[in-house]
Amino acid sequence: MFETLEQALQILGLGWGGVFLVMLVIYLVSMLLTKLFPPAKE
């Protein structure tokens, strides 16, 4: 059971952390996109 719990904690750390990382990168990319391609220039 301790081995499973260890894996579950690993999933918490890497998984949830990974989701935050991906969403943070997407956030930065979204900021960049809206800056590079503003509606007025179209």
Added chain:
Amino acid sequence: MDVLIQGILGLVAEPGRIAMIAIGCVLMYLGIRKEYEPTLLVPMGLGTILVNIPNTGVLETGGQAGPFTVLFQAGIETELFPLLLFIGIGAMIDFGPLLANPFLLLFGAAAQFGIFFVTIVASLLGFDIADAASAGIIAAADGPTSIFVANSLGSKYMGAIMVAAYSYMALVPIIQPIAIKAVTTKKERQIRMKYNPRGVSQTAKILFPVIICIVAGLVAPDSLPLVGFLMFGNLLRECGVLNNLSMSAQNELVNLISILLGLCVSVKMEYHDFLQVDTLIIMVLGLLGFVMDSVGGVMFAKLLNLFRKEKINPMVGAAGISAFPMSSRVVQKLATEADPQNFILMQASAANVAGQIASVVAGGLVLGILL
């Protein structure tokens, strides 16, 4: 006549079959009378009845695989049905409000907390890690992701996971207000938020799905089947030259796959697989996951409020789950309850859409860690 008597005797000899037929009827009742996810619960309900009739031909006929088994092997074991469903879902989503307020993306990540919390609880209850993570993924609040991950991990609780994922999604208007009210005060629910959206160009909307695929692929390559199909659907919507395909994906494709998915998932609803204590535990864990998603989102918003001058209504954090658009509507309803002039629907919708992206990324990351 002999066949009829044999069938009745078979039912009486195995009362579990009668219980499952009753469960099938309840699923259909929830779908038809209560309108809880009827597109899935109705076919799943009838499918449950069909697979639990003694000597049923839908699973096996003349020593060969029956139609449900063939459908299951073709659509679920290959993971094609949930992925095809994602094309339709992607075509339905407008990422515009999210691109206008990209900060809200982070709430999508926070509200996946239930997945990881339930995985830990399930492992403490003695489930192996594959089943624990499969139980956790119910909290993605996203049926196709739950099926995809549970199937990839070879979980033996597919039936329970499907039923839990879809029925709790339908119960979001009941589950979320209880969870949100438990962790927020009325004063917090009254917080008003300014909505100053930036304009979003069509070019940005077209590039967004492409870039998400690249980012998700580089960080979490196992999430690409899910993210890729979702974003492909969105690209059909936004590119502006494939409107017919986008409409087909949103309507015909989603409807067709929902019919087949609902029916063939019943393969896992046979009484000897389903009527187990473990199944009940999985259902309870799924419910816990939905609650903890909302709690995680709210607590993250509260944490941010400690450092922000302009406060966030913490309920927006709870809208970061994938159940779109129910969750954002629930949050708006609670905001109006607390203050009739409070309008936070746009922020909640953006967080809700972020939850859709975050849930598929979470599913992919879980697979990446375990496979």
